Each structure stands twice: as structure tokens, then as C-alpha cells.
Amino acid sequence: MLVRNIFKGHIGQQCPNILLQRLVTKQHPHASPAPSYTTAAAKEELTPLAKHIRDIILATGPISVAKYMQLALTSPIGGYYTKGQIFGKEGDFITSPEISQMFGEVLAVWYVLHWELMGQPPKTVFVELGPGRGTLMDDMLRAAKRFKEFFATIQSIHLVERSPELRRLQHDKLGCDPQTTKNVNDKNDNGTPVESVSKARGSLPVKWYDLLEEIDVDIDCVPLVMAHEFFDALPIYKFEKSNAGVWSEILVDVADSDSEPMDMRTTAKPSNTQHKSIFDGTESCNFKFVKARNVTSNAAMIMRNEAFNSRFDKGDHVEVSPESARVMAQLADWISTRNGMGLIMDYGQDWTQGDTFRGVRSHKFANPLSMPGSMDLTADVDFSYLRYAASNKAQCHGPIEQGKFLHAMGIQARLQHLLQATTDTKVQKDLVDCYRRLTDPHSMGRIYKVLAVMPTDIKKAPIPFALPSKEELNKPKIEKITR
Structure with missing residues (x-):
């Protein structure tokens, strides 16, 4: 077999390129380092969701940023992910799979390579x-179909997705047969799929779940896991280290309360901040950030790790996502016990940051407290926190920059193949533009990172996560922080 013959010799740059030649021809605004917010003079409309959040705060007091995110994104009253068109030019943002088919094709090759390494x-x-709209999974399956022996091993597709609307989009994108579709057993539900068969992709069974722990597959099936722009939307908690060295939680309160609003423009220090959080137009919002008057249970539990006290100074802000740690620990344990493999691709850094929480609406940054439910809410992923959560459960390799990963896996060879398959100069220009957007350090190539998760008993680092050389280990890591 072609892949096996490759691995008998030297594993080098051209290995993925050879595989990519067998495929059929066929910026993300989150990543900007300087969000800007428009100012609105009039008080915002109090939508049903905003009223619901306000009523909760009035009844129980200020809520955590995590609770606010959860309500704004997933509430059935009007949460963001209950909406239809949120991706693409007509939506609020564009993800890597929506930019070019090359992205999913390259990732499919990564799984084929490591399926070979793990003994087929x-x-x-x-x-x-x-899974977003299902574009990434569809591209990976189409590419994987070119490797017949590998594709024949795929028993089923499992998608963790809570949004009913996104499930329906994924159902259509994967070419699922309506005759085989089973929907949620709820008379008030508008046909949310839970099970179907993808006729367009080899009659593969497709199943949907709300949570990772709900997935039920045969013990002898090896999971090939992908989490692309998944962790950035998981709820975060925000904290500030006071002059007394105590961590205070930053909460969300109604704008008309007598609590002093947090001035997010002056409290964050550049040493732990990637994005400058300037919330202009806060006078028009129905909500504001405030500092808890007393130590909250969240602050007591989450910030008890001594590393937070030793690494941060008075006045520093940090963002922590316990939900990300929980999911990562479970994912790592699952991959190790099932002898699987996984890739986590998201924007973020390999350290804890302070003020990256923001909204994205119509391809522009927006005040995250403005019009809850009308925009995506995200925060940079702390990859060091994910690695820590997976420790003793699985091996984590990376993160490495997306541009380096895609180049190492042969995206340039795939680009050349696609360019040669057409004489249309506009199509060729679009292909090159998409390639640059995915790989350029000034676009998505640097802020997006890739983390590989492998079983604990695997001895070699996965491609292209080679162990660093002595020179690289001894080279100081210098980051230019801009405000």
C-alpha cells in the first residue's frame, strides 16, 4: 500500500504531498489583534433574551461571565446558536473550512497517515x-474516500452539536437521506435530527449528541477526533488580582444598578493580554461588567491553583474555562483508552491571557454585552490549560501554528494541483488568496494553533509535531505584546 511504503523509508515533507496528489480536484475576523467597537448613542432594545438575563440578575444578583455566555449563545429564548445563517459572507464570521476545500483535504491526509502509523x-x-455547517466533515470524508482501505474502516460519523439549526445544516451538507432520519422525540421540536445515513458519503450512519459523554460506539472502534473552533466558544470566568493579592471575580450586572462598572480599558496589563478590550458605547448597553464585592465560590474554587498566584501580579486579569478543562480531560481519557487520535484547532496562545472575551457580529468585533443573542461570543483558547487538563490521561503535542501545520502537511502541493486543473484566472486567484488567508502569519496562519492528542503509549511524536531540537529549546521565546 502506498502509505505503508512511504513509512518504510524517511518520513519527510513530501509524504503528505504524495497522498494529496490522489485527491480529486474539486480571515477569520475572530483572529484580529485589535477589536474596535462602534458607539451607539441610544439605549439598546430590550429583546426577550436580554429581558430574561436581566430578570435573572435582578432576582439572584450579578452573574458570572460564563453564565452570561451560556445564556447568550444557547438559550432557547433567542440564543445565538439557535439562529440559522451565522457562517459565511452573509453571516457573522467565516471559519477555515468555509474558506477552502484544501483545509479539510489536508486534515484527512493527517488521519490517513496516522491510521497507517497505528497499524491500520x-x-x-x-x-x-x-461541526459548524458540516463543511469540514464533508470535505474530510470526500478526501478520505480516495484512500479505499482507510475509508472502508469508517463505521460511522458522530457529531457533538447542541444547536438544532446547525444540526439541520449538517444533515443537509452531509447528504443525509430524509427517509432514514430520526428526529428528537419532542412534539414542540421542529425536526432536529439525532440519527440518519449519509448517502452522499458512502451510506455512513450519522449520529448527533449534545455532549461528548453521550457518544456510544463499539469498544473496538478507534475514534478519529476533530475539534475545530470548539473550545473558543466554551464559557469562561474572568478574574482580577486585587492589591491585597486576592482574586476577585468579574461579573455581569444590569447597567442601571448602583454597582461601579469595571473600566476594562485600564485594568488589563499588556504582559498577559493579546487583545485590548475597549468597550466603547457601554452607555447604550443593558449590562455592564462589575467586580464582585466578596470572594465568590468560583474565585475560591477555580483560582486556588498556586500557579495563578505565582505567575500574575496585582491588577492582572485572567480568563479561565473549567468547562474546557472538563471536556479536554474526558476527551484525552477517551482517546487513550480507545487507542484513538485527535486534533484541536483554534485561535489562542500557549499561556493564560487576560482580556480576550469579545463578540463578533457581521465580521466585526462588537461589545460582548451588547444585544445578547445577536452575535458570537468567544475568547482565545489557553492551550497550556488544555494540556494541563489532559496530563496523565493522554499525550499532547504542540500547539504549533496553523500555517506551519498546513505547510508541513502539503497544502502547497494541493494548491499547485488545483491551479493546474483550471485555466480560469479568477479561480486561480481565488485559490491563491484562500491559501494565503489560511497560512499567512498576518491572517490565520499564526493566531490559529494546532494541538495533537495521542494515546499515552505512543512513543513517537505525530507528524508534524517533531520534538524540538536543542537549538530550539535553548532559543528564548520572545513575544511582542501590543496594546
Whole structure:
């Protein structure tokens, strides 16, 4: 077999390129380092969701940023992910799979390579956390179909997705047969799929879940896991270290309360901040950030790790996502016990940051407290926190920059193949533009990172996560922080 012959010799840059030649021809605004917010003079409309959040705060007091995110994104009253068109030019943002087919094709090659390295297990399942519109999974399956022996091992597709509307989009994108579709057993539900068969992709069974722990597959099936722009939307908690060295939680309160609003423009220090959080137009919002008067249970539990006290100074802000740690620990344990493999691709840094929480609406940054439910809410992923959560459960390799990963996996060779397949100069220009957007350090190539998760008993680092050389280990890591 072609892949096996490759691995008998030197594993080098051209290995993925050879595989990519067999494929059929066929910026993300989150990543900007300087969000800007428009100022609105009039008081915002109090939508049903905003009224619901306000009523909760009036009844129980200021809520955590995590609770606010959860309500704004997933509430059935009007949460953001209950909406239809949120991706693409007509939506609020564009993800890497929506930019070019090359992205999914390259990732499919990564799974084929490591399926070979792990001895060609006879049964595999694809698992994706946060599948968006289903574009990435569809591209990976189409590319994987070119490797017949590998594709024959795929038993089923498992998608972790809570949004009913996104489930329906994924159902259509994967070419699922309506005759085989089973929907949520709820008379008030508008046809949310829970199970179907993808006729367009080899009659593969497709199943949907709300949570990772709900996935039920045969013990002899090896999971091939993908989490692309999944962790950035998981709820975060925000804290500030006071002059007394105590961590105070930053909460969300109604704008008309007598609590002193947090001035997010002056409290964050550049040493732990990637994005400058300037919330202009706060006078028009129905909500504001405030500092808890007393130590909250969240601050007591989450910030008890001594590392937070030793690494941060008075006045520093930090963002922490316990939900990300919980999911990562479970994912790592699952991959190790099932002898699987996984890739986590998201924007963020390999350290804890302070003020990256923001909204994205119509391809522009927006005040995250403005019009809850009308925009995506995200925060940079702390990859060091994910690695810590997976420790003793699985091996984590990376993160490495997306541009470096895609280049190492042969995206340039795939680009050349696509360019040669057409004489249309406009199509060729679009292909080059998409390639640059995915890989350029000034676009998505640097802020997006890739983390590989492998079983604990695997001895070699996965491609292209080679162990660093002595020179690299001894080279100081210098980051220019801009405000």
C-alpha cells in the first residue's frame, strides 16, 4: 500500500504531498489583534433574551461571565446558536473550512497517515466537536474516500452539536437521506435530527449528541477526533488580582444598578493580554461588567491553583474555562483508552491571557454585552490549560501554528494541483488568496494553533509535531505584546 511504503523509508515533507496528489480536484475576523467597537448613542432594545438575563440578575444578583455566555449563545429564548445563517459572507464570521476545500483535504491526509502509523485498525469512527455547517466533515470524508482501505474502516460519523439549526445544516451538507432520519422525540421540536445515513458519503450512519459523554460506539472502534473552533466558544470566568493579592471575580450586572462598572480599558496589563478590550458605547448597553464585592465560590474554587498566584501580579486579569478543562480531560481519557487520535484547532496562545472575551457580529468585533443573542461570543483558547487538563490521561503535542501545520502537511502541493486543473484566472486567484488567508502569519496562519492528542503509549511524536531540537529549546521565546 502506498502509505505503508512511504513509512518504510524517511518520513519527510513530501509524504503528505504524495497522498494529496490522489485527491480529486474539486480571515477569520475572530483572529484580529485589535477589536474596535462602534458607539451607539441610544439605549439598546430590550429583546426577550436580554429581558430574561436581566430578570435573572435582578432576582439572584450579578452573574458570572460564563453564565452570561451560556445564556447568550444557547438559550432557547433567542440564543445565538439557535439562529440559522451565522457562517459565511452573509453571516457573522467565516471559519477555515468555509474558506477552502484544501483545509479539510489536508486534515484527512493527517488521519490517513496516522491510521497507517497505528497499524491500520480495522474499525474507525469520525468524531467532530462543534461541526459548524458540516463543511469540514464533508470535505474530510470526500478526501478520505480516495484512500479505499482507510475509508472502508469508517463505521460511522458522530457529531457533538447542541444547536438544532446547525444540526439541520449538517444533515443537509452531509447528504443525509430524509427517509432514514430520526428526529428528537419532542412534539414542540421542529425536526432536529439525532440519527440518519449519509448517502452522499458512502451510506455512513450519522449520529448527533449534545455532549461528548453521550457518544456510544463499539469498544473496538478507534475514534478519529476533530475539534475545530470548539473550545473558543466554551464559557469562561474572568478574574482580577486585587492589591491585597486576592482574586476577585468579574461579573455581569444590569447597567442601571448602583454597582461601579469595571473600566476594562485600564485594568488589563499588556504582559498577559493579546487583545485590548475597549468597550466603547457601554452607555447604550443593558449590562455592564462589575467586580464582585466578596470572594465568590468560583474565585475560591477555580483560582486556588498556586500557579495563578505565582505567575500574575496585582491588577492582572485572567480568563479561565473549567468547562474546557472538563471536556479536554474526558476527551484525552477517551482517546487513550480507545487507542484513538485527535486534533484541536483554534485561535489562542500557549499561556493564560487576560482580556480576550469579545463578540463578533457581521465580521466585526462588537461589545460582548451588547444585544445578547445577536452575535458570537468567544475568547482565545489557553492551550497550556488544555494540556494541563489532559496530563496523565493522554499525550499532547504542540500547539504549533496553523500555517506551519498546513505547510508541513502539503497544502502547497494541493494548491499547485488545483491551479493546474483550471485555466480560469479568477479561480486561480481565488485559490491563491484562500491559501494565503489560511497560512499567512498576518491572517490565520499564526493566531490559529494546532494541538495533537495521542494515546499515552505512543512513543513517537505525530507528524508534524517533531520534538524540538536543542537549538530550539535553548532559543528564548520572545513575544511582542501590543496594546
